[in-house]
Amino acid sequence: MNARRTARGLSLHTVIWLIGAFVVVPLIYAVLSGFKSTGELTSNPFGLPEEWKVGNYTGILGDGMFWRQIANSAGIAVGTTFFTVAASAMAAFVLARYAFRGRELFYGLFTIGLMFPFAVAVLPLFLMLRTFGLLDNPLGVILPQAAFGLPMTIIILRGFFRTIPAEVEEAAVMDGCGKLRFFWKILLPMARPALGTVSVLAIVASWNNFFLPLLVFNDPKWQTIPVGVQQFQGQYSTDYALVLAYIVLAMVPALAFYAVAERQLIGGLTAGATKG
Amino acid sequence: MPSSVSTLTKERTEDAVPARRPPAPVRSLLRGWRDWASVAWFLVPALVLFLVFVLAPIVVAVFTGFFKWGGIGPMDDFVGFGNYTRLFEDEVFLGDLGRGLYLIVLSVTVQLPFALFTAVLLNQRLRGRAVYRMLFFAPYILSEVVTAVLFTMIFLPGSGMADHLAGLLGLEGLQGKWLADPSTVMPTLFVVMIWKYFGFHMMLFLAGLQGIPAEILEAASIDGAGAWQRFRHVTLPLLGPTIRISVFLSVIGSIQLFDLVWVMTAGGPNHSSETMAIAMFQFGFKRYQVGYASAISVVLFMISLVFSLFYQRYVLRRDLSGAVTSGGAR
Numbered sequence: 167m168n169a170r171r172t173a174r175g176l177s178l179h180t181v182i183w184l185i186g187a188f189v190v191v192p193l194i195y196a197v198l199s200g201f202k203s204t205g206e207l208t209s210n211p212f213g214l215p216e217e218w219k220v221g222n223y224t225g226i227l228g229d230g231m232f233w234r235q236i237a238n239s240a241g242i243a244v245g246t247t248f249f250t251v252a253a254s255a256m257a258a259f260v261l262a263r264y265a266f267r268g269r270e271l272f273y274g275l276f277t278i279g280l281m282f283p284f285a286v287a288v289l290p291l292f293l294m295l296r297t298f299g300l301l302d303n304p305l306g307v308i309l310p311q312a313a314f315g316l317p318m319t320i321i322i323l324r325g326f327f328r329t330i331p332a333e334v335e336e337a338a339v340m341d342g343c344g345k346l347r348f349f350w351k352i353l354l355p356m357a358r359p360a361l362g363t364v365s366v367l368a369i370v371a372s373w374n375n376f377f378l379p380l381l382v383f384n385d386p387k388w389q390t391i392p393v394g395v396q397q398f399q400g401q402y403s404t405d406y407a408l409v410l411a412y413i414v415l416a417m418v419p420a421l422a423f424y425a426v427a428e429r430q431l432i433g434g435l436t437a438g439a440t441k442g
Numbered sequence: 443m444p445s446s447v448s449t450l451t452k453e454r455t456e457d458a459v460p461a462r463r464p465p466a467p468v469r470s471l472l473r474g475w476r477d478w479a480s481v482a483w484f485l486v487p488a489l490v491l492f493l494v495f496v497l498a499p500i501v502v503a504v505f506t507g508f509f510k511w512g513g514i515g516p517m518d519d520f521v522g523f524g525n526y527t528r529l530f531e532d533e534v535f536l537g538d539l540g541r542g543l544y545l546i547v548l549s550v551t552v553q554l555p556f557a558l559f560t561a562v563l564l565n566q567r568l569r570g571r572a573v574y575r576m577l578f579f580a581p582y583i584l585s586e587v588v589t590a591v592l593f594t595m596i597f598l599p600g601s602g603m604a605d606h607l608a609g610l611l612g613l614e615g616l617q618g619k620w621l622a623d624p625s626t627v628m629p630t631l632f633v634v635m636i637w638k639y640f641g642f643h644m645m646l647f648l649a650g651l652q653g654i655p656a657e658i659l660e661a662a663s664i665d666g667a668g669a670w671q672r673f674r675h676v677t678l679p680l681l682g683p684t685i686r687i688s689v690f691l692s693v694i695g696s697i698q699l700f701d702l703v704w705v706m707t708a709g710g711p712n713h714s715s716e717t718m719a720i721a722m723f724q725f726g727f728k729r730y731q732v733g734y735a736s737a738i739s740v741v742l743f744m745i746s747l748v749f750s751l752f753y754q755r756y757v758l759r760r761d762l763s764g765a766v767t768s769g770g771a772r
Binding site: 178179181182185186188189190191192193195196199207208211212249252253254256257259260261264266272275276279281282283284285286287288289290291292293294309310312313314316320345346349370373374375376377381391392393395396399406409410413416417420421423424428431432435436 | 477478480481484485487488489491492494495496498499500502503506513560563564566568574576577578579580581583584585586587588591592593594595596598600601602603606637641642645646648649694697698700701705718719722726727732735736739740742743746747750751
């Protein structure tokens with residue numbers, strides 16, 4: 167019995183290790199390759215570098231363009247998150263806690279936004295942004311991203327706002343608290359965990375967006391990290407080791423953010439699937 | 443996006459079964475202008491953003507799709523459904539539809555079972571499972587572009603890691619092909635898709651699995667059900683709602699796949715990996731046939747919309763009214 171259990175445990179671990187290898191090997195390959203020369207990459211694709219060339223990495227870190235892209239991505243993520251969460255929190259507040267004619271209609275309107283693939287809207291969106299003069303302007307990326315983030319954010323926040331007991335609001339009103347003050351001073355602070363979750367989701371979505379920044383920003387000074395990675399690959403297409411070093415460095419902020427915000431991210435993504 | 447849809451159905455569940463709904467903390471009907479004004483005041487920012495940047499573009503696409511237009515200058519060459527008839531006579535575009543279907547079928551029949559298998563493994567008591575979970579989910583955090591460049595390097599003919607691996611495994615026939623050959627490009631892209639997205643579905647399944655009460659599984663094993671029987675007759679049905687959400691997200695994701703393909707192959711070689719979104723981008727931004735590209739957008743939109751409506755109506759409806767949800771997911 168015991169031997170059988172051990173054997174089962176062993177095979178279980180083997181399977182998980184295989185899956186783990188499938189996930190990890192490409193990442194390790196990239197990190198190690200960044201330390202090689204492109205010549206060595208071809209002759210020795212798996213092993214450790216014969217000579218650790220740090221130059222690929224330090225060269226990129228010394229390049230202002232890389233930092234500029236990081237800063238652009240970060241700024242746009244912050245801006246997007248601000249608009250998404252602010253507009254959603256306000257809308258979710260009235261959609262959760264007021265009874266008025268057309269409430270479900272408005273709520274339904276926002277939720278159908280979930281079904282619209284971003285790819286559908288991107289071409290006319292580009293034409294509209296051009297008309298508004300928002301090309302080569304961070305707002306041209308921030309506002310549409312915020313708009314597409316609304317449906318999910320409103321759904322999550324409305325669900326959360328509904329769970330705050332009516333007694334809390336009644337007590338606040340008895341103490342002479344107006345709606346705006348209740349929203350600002352009581353509801354939002356109480357909703358901090360939910361606000362954290364939706365903010366993390368908005369940041370990740372914005373950080374990874376490629377389509378829109380690609381179209382909106384012509385001027386390299388606005389380039390974000392995903393666009394920068396693609397441009398870099400085009401520019402140094404034959405220097406494989408350098409390209410791999412670039413993407414490894416581009417992964418670092420995302421993975422670091424994941425390490426910090428893991429709980430909220432996964433909580434947000436799975437919240438709907440597990441509880442109402 | 444993920445949770446959204448599921449929360450959406452949950453929301454409806456509550457509405458559909460009023461008896462079970464907790465008393466909603468809602469104020470009495472609004473009285474007078476002041477209340478209306480404050481509702482409007484709170485709703486306006488979201489509404490304006492949504493109308494201008496989400497709904498209006500779709501209306502613009504429908505309108506533009508009726509014209510032959512290069513994107514600049516007056517839109518005066520009305521062609522009616524001309525763009526659409528051209529689309530459905532275009533073999534490449536019909537191929538795009540086929541390739542979309544190919545990705546959908548593979549996602550549902552290969553990726554989701556794989557994700558479910560991994561979730562079941564990691565749901566057991568196992569040393570280091572928290573680490574494995576974090577690890578398997580990590581690719582989902584990376585942008586599609588970074589993923590795409592990474593795998594472009596791996597699949598580089600001649601010098602990439604994939605060619606070397608194929609050599610070691612005695613699969614020389616694959617060397618140099620991967621993304622470069624029309625017969626292998628789609629399966630190769632699909633492998634990258636699995637790498638990037640299986641962890642996300644695994645997380646959804648894990649969350650679902652944790653919602654299954656241990657007592658039910660215990661009861662089943664007391665009744666003499668083996669591991670497979672427990673999985674087949676207890677776990678799987680109770681996981682139904684999660685699986686249906688996963689399928690929904692896979693389908694929508696496959697339909698609009700763009701970044702990954704654009705960076706890795708740009709639809710090539712010779713259109714063999716082109717998707718609808720790639721075709722739209724090519725015509726709209728590279729070949730300046732904006733009217734035609736808008737028609738592609740509209741078709742993409744109609745497919746997503748019709749699929750979503752049917753799916754919500756006929757598949758997710760079970761979760762809206764059924765006892766399955768209340769057993770499994772609460």
